[in-house]
Amino acid sequence: MKQKNAYVLDLTKIDGSGSFSCPRCGNVISPDDLTEDAYTIIEAKVNAYGLEEMVVCCNNCASQLHLTGFSVLQELEGR
Numbered sequence: 001m002k003q004k005n006a007y008v009l010d011l012t013k014i015d016g017s018g019s020f021s022c023p024r025c026g027n028v029i030s031p032d033d034l035t036e037d038a039y040t041i042i043e044a045k046v047n048a049y050g051l052e053e054m055v056v057c058c059n060n061c062a063s064q065l066h067l068t069g070f071s072v073l074q075e076l077e078g079r
Contacts, residue, residue: 004063006064006066007022007023007063007064008066009023009066009068010068011070017030018031022060022065023063023065024063025058025061027039027060029058029065036059037059038058038060039058039065040059041055041056042056050071051070052070052071053068
């Protein structure tokens, strides 16, 4: 049985336009990539306030990336 790699990435700690590299293989993951060539969205977790976490899979190394920090970003947008 093959073990899956999983990483938690806090988006509030990422500088720039929201693009980041996969911690395992360095594949660039960009929110502007609508083709899903670099990643595939696995799950979006929401609560009463909006998006809480998004789980994506790196298409290069199959690592699961748990993206957090959306609540802080939503608060900043509301200002």
